[in-house]
Amino acid sequence: MLEGVTLDQLRMFIAAAETQSFSAAGRRLHRAQSVISQAIANLECQLGVTLFRREGRYPELTEQGKLLLADAQTVTASLAALKARAKGMAEGLEPELSVAIDVMFPMSVLTRAAADFGEHFPVTPLRLYVEALGGVAKAVLEQQCGIGIMGSLPLSSTALVTERLLPVRIVFVAAPRHSLAQIQGGVTCEDLAQHVQLVLTDRTDLSKGREFSVMSPRSWRLADMGAKHAFLLAGLGWGGMPLEMVARDLREGALVELKLLDAPERVQMAMSAAYRADAPPGPAGRWFVEQLKHHAGALEAPEPGYITAKLALSDT
Amino acid sequence: MLEGVTLDQLRMFIAAAETQSFSAAGRRLHRAQSVISQAIANLECQLGVTLFRREGRYPELTEQGKLLLADAQTVTASLAALKARAKGMAEGLEPELSVAIDVMFPMSVLTRAAADFGEHFPVTPLRLYVEALGGVAKAVLEQQCGIGIMGSLPLSSTALVTERLLPVRIVFVAAPRHSLAQIQGGVTCEDLAQHVQLVLTDRTDLSKGREFSVMSPRSWRLADMGAKHAFLLAGLGWGGMPLEMVARDLREGALVELKLLDAPERVQMAMSAAYRADAPPGPAGRWFVEQLKHHAGALEAPEPGYITAKLALSDT
DNA sequence: GGATACCATCTGTTTTACCGATAGGACGGC
DNA sequence: GCCGTCCTATCGGTAAAACAGATGGTATCC
Known part of the structure; x- marks a missing residue:
């Protein structure tokens, strides 16, 4: 026909x-x-x-x-x-749910979804692993975790099915006493190149070439987001950060946003849920992904403020 | 198989x-x-x-x-x-492009797309009709316009194909001297019901039951967004408005946002491009829709400020 | 209890998908 | 220019799937 x-x-x-x-x-x-x-x-x-x-x-x-x-x-x-x-669905409820989360994913969305999950699936243990960059994809591909929450990978992989969750706003920041923060009217590429760029990285091969735009020949690579955050607050360099993560710092003046003259006004990274095509999530994982979408939809822009939720965590 | x-x-x-x-x-x-x-x-x-x-x-x-x-x-x-x-594609380029636009669609996105269209298709006349609510769908269904830009309709129509563009933030506002604006700590449903709600409507049957949440038994229906806007500024009632449209009023204090205690924190309407399934857009219309998507994507949140762009309009 | 409408199954027919063989042509090496 | 290799389009035959009509069983309504 x-x-x-x-x-x-x-x-x-x-x-x-x-x-x-x-x-x-x-x-x-x-x-x-x-x-x-x-x-x-x-x-x-x-x-x-x-x-x-x-x-x-x-x-x-x-x-x-x-x-x-x-x-x-x-x-x-x-x-x-x-x-x-x-x-x-055909394979029934999974015994536990392991999720690898990119460190840039907004915690407010994650904590809400996790709290809901704990209420909805009280007997299903939830394991959350916070990783950077390629570490998330690696965990999923090697079946250590059933679901990964990550930004897009350069490789077009047919092994992974991805479902878009939300964009994450990235802002370029430095400490207020940093030289770049003193410049009026916006900073140029030349200005940036004069200073150390703090770049998040990891140890896998999957994120080669995937580090956020390296705009300075002088760059320090850090494998821990907390460390990068601390370096920024200490005035040791400049770099890109998810807006939600530094919203409080910006509000309190601990960090300032750099106005880049030669870059697009808005930089964002699309975050997606990913799983192996040959090992799709069960009902619990499915539900969790839908919950992430739900809370991501309620979060139009990354909202400032620290939100606490008791994670439904348990160990074997 | x-x-x-x-x-x-x-x-x-x-x-x-x-x-x-x-x-x-x-x-x-x-x-x-x-x-x-x-x-x-x-x-x-x-x-x-x-x-x-x-x-x-x-x-x-x-x-x-x-x-x-x-x-x-x-x-x-x-x-x-x-x-x-x-x-x-099979039917070749269309002689002209007629688009019906919902009045709530952010003009900043529309003007950018229209300006680009004028440069890209200099010989294809563009006709833009600004309508409210069901007026857009009606224009498309009756083939007066090839493309409609509108919010979702309650009826699940198989006659129309829709492609999502962006969400439009809706805020509830009143003039600063309105009684509701005097209430500290947020207004309740009871408070709202005491005052006139200004509701946008139109004359078609398609939007029956589709008017934005009517929360007050005392409601005035207006078929023109400009009129509704003016009524709000005049302090004659309260109502929901697209954030972009009233951002300047809010900034300048001509309107204030009402904090509704009994409503969700964020209200938004998804705007889509729609066309008849049996009369899909040609290359020009296709391009225009993609351009709207492109500019919608660049607009993460409705941005304040009035943006001027010379429309590439022409008459027969 | 009878009439009506529904779904599942079966059978025969029609249509489509598939494969192997083949012809014609493009392309590279000599 | 010729030869070998690889490609695509077409054809014919076969197998598989889709389809419709008939039928049986059951639910529902009057």
């Missing part, structure tokens, strides 16, 4: 686009080359759009094909999420 | 869930009842989850079925968006 666009068709389209070859797409998907050729032709007929230009040996995506490729990836991703959710 | 979940299957699932009947779903989709029955059974087998409980005459969604229904709707919506985009 012509209306019966299938996930398989879209998957063949995506594979052909990525390999730039129908034969290679067939090998990747364990299908005959003619299956790919006919599936793409059918899809083009159903959509009324030419997706590939066939003029040489290898097919090339048309402009329209390039635009629709992103849509196809969205559809397959959303169907993969549906299947992942179904799989989680 | 078991992996071959199709849009048709999901559409049958959705139709069965909405009608609560396999027979009715078959009638709606012009299919035999047995086709629906087998398709649902196949889908349940593929997902490993029971979607319907069959104990009486009519099937009932299970809890898992209810959760997965939303996912199925997401998948079909994203595939519908893909098809709509493809259809727009």
Whole structure:
């Protein structure tokens, strides 16, 4: 039936686009080359759009094909999420929930979701691991944690399913007595390069090249957010921080926000929940992710103020 | 093939869930009842989850079925968006672009997108109609405008495809000399009910029951946002307004925000781009919607201040 | 109790997906 | 320029899936 666009068709389209070859797409998907050729032709007929230009040996995506490729990836991703959710349900409640959290994730959202989780799943132990950068993805990929809460990774990984939670505002700050804070009217790249940039890092390979914009040749790398925070307060350098984390410092004048003349006005990092595609969360993990989304939605901008919630933690 | 979940299957699932009947779903989709029955059974087998409980005459969604229904709707919506985009491409560039805009949509986003549109499509005339509430949907449904920018409608319409743009912050305000503004510590429902609530409305049937929360039996309905704004400034009542629109009044003390004790802290309305499923936008409209998304993304919170941009308007 | 409407199952038919074979062409090396 | 290799499009045959109609069993309403 012509209306019966299938996930398989879209998957063949995506594979052909990525390999730039129908034969290679067939090998990747364990299908005959003619299956790919006919599936793409059918899809083009159903959509009324030419997706590939066939003029040489290898097919090339048309402009329209390039635009629709992103849509196809969205559809397959959303169907993969549906299947992942179904799989989680089919496998029953998990014995415990382990979550790795990026240190930049707003604690106010996390604490609310965790408090709700404790009430809703009183017998399911919750384990929270706070990691930096690639440490979160590593924990999920190595199945130490079922769910990771992290920013986007440069590698386009098909092993992980991600669900967007919220953007985190990043502000560039320094201590008020820092030289950069004395400059009127905003600081330039040249100004920044003269001073030490405090950069958060970790020890995994996954975040190589992923450290926040390193704008100064003089940079100190710190593997602990608390340490970076302390260095900033001590006036030892400048750097980018999640707004929520330094909102109180900004309000009390312990830190000041630097106005960067050569950078976009607003910098933010999208935070997502991620899990392995072949090990989707069970009902408890599913519920927790939805709770994070719920509280993230209620938090339009990172709100200042320190919020305390008793975590439903337990050890084996 | 078991992996071959199709849009048709999901559409049958959705139709069965909405009608609560396999027979009715078959009638709606012009299919035999047995086709629906087998398709649902196949889908349940593929997902490993029971979607319907069959104990009486009519099937009932299970809890898992209810959760997965939303996912199925997401998948079909994203595939519908893909098809709509493809259809727009197949039909070539449109001669002009008519857009109906909800009055609550932030002008700063609209003006930036319109300015960019004028540069990118210099020969395509742009027509902008500012409407309230149901007026936008009506213009799109009756094909007076190809695209509508509006808040969500209560009716779940399959005739319209929607793409989310941004949330609009709503604040409850009154003039500083209004009695409500004198109350210390926040106002209660009882307080509100004592005073006139100014409510934006329009003349279509589509927004019946859709007016913003009417919390006072004493309410004045105004079909023009400018008039409502003026009434608020004049101290004639209280009401909800988009934050961006009254940010300057709040800053200058012409209006004050009311702290409602019995309402959620943050009220916002999701604004979306909408178009008829059977008349998707062409490349120009497609581009404009993406531009709105782009500028909406750059606007994390409705920003105060009046921004001027010369609209690329032209008349026939 | 009878009429009506529903769902699940079965059977036969139709349609689609798939694979292997093949023709034609692009491309690189000699 | 020729040859070998690899690609895509097409074709024919087969297998699998979708579909509709018939039927049985059951629930519901009057």
